[in-house]
Amino acid sequence: MDETPPPPPEEQTPPPPPPTSHTGSPTDFLKGVVGKRVIVRLTSGVDYRGVLSCLDGYMNIALEQTEEHVNGVVTNRYGDAFIRGNNVLYISAAEDL
């Protein structure tokens, strides 16, 4: 067997361009999502989807029209909800900023 493995492709793909939109600090992001639909994930894995009313320096969160999702299933609905900040894992924008 004198088969040689194929040579690696010559042209390397260029590195992806840096993201063009959404530069700024975490604080800028949080200011931008107030009033928008967000997904808040807690360290327990539970998700809360709703409209972000406001938040504070502890990352305590006030949500409106809140749905509680566990394993992708809606388990509760709240008109308003206060979430204590220490439980928050992340806040994700659920609509365009």
Add this chain to the structure above:
Amino acid sequence: MESSSIQEPFDLIRLSLSERVFVKLRGDRQLTGILHAYDGHMNLIMSDVEETIMIVDLESAPVGQPATVNVAKRKMDMLFVRGDGVILVSPPSRT
């Protein structure tokens, strides 16, 4: 516009004083009761409280079946809740 009166998350709690609130706690516990007082730690004073405890029994469940969940309830006239156990507080819907 009622949401204009909310500038910070604690405003939601302040507006719920003397109302019946739902509180979700660590350890699969939840409370409903009248909220009398709170502080910056989310320590709470509540009255006329019903606690609901979800007890997931993994051992007695058949293999491949979801675990059975037992629910225990108890009532308390007056309760101090330490703030670090609080996950979520929901006021009565203000529609």
